[in-house]
Amino acid sequence: MLVFSFLNELENFFLEEKRRGRKMLDVYEAVQQSSEILQRLYLMIAAGVVCVKVKEAPAKEIMRDLCEMTKGIQNPTRGLFLRYYMLKKLKDCLLYTSDAADERSSVDLGGRRIIKKKKKE
16 A cells, blocks of 8 residues: 555654664654644654664553554544554564463553453363
8 A cells, every 4th residue: 555655664764864863762752742643643653663673662662652542543444544554563562462471561452352261171
């Protein structure tokens, strides 16, 4: 899709800014000043992905912040596309939980966790 190619160009721009010596956490904080929430979230995802790639910020904190922000989108179609893009970009950073996993190290992505109960014989 054309939108993804433009967002990839934005990521490449942020990576180039990093190479020039700019801190990605400063960029991540700067894009949060955008007045429109939808545009702000796409900018935050692009900057957040670069922050995680260059290891300037823990992936868990960035993901938690982005997940909280995506809850602000009220239109279901826009929210679905935004969450898809966010998950696609951060898929390498996702923390999968199992029944034995530590709940404090997981990130709530807005879904429900399904736990299979063991049958007693």
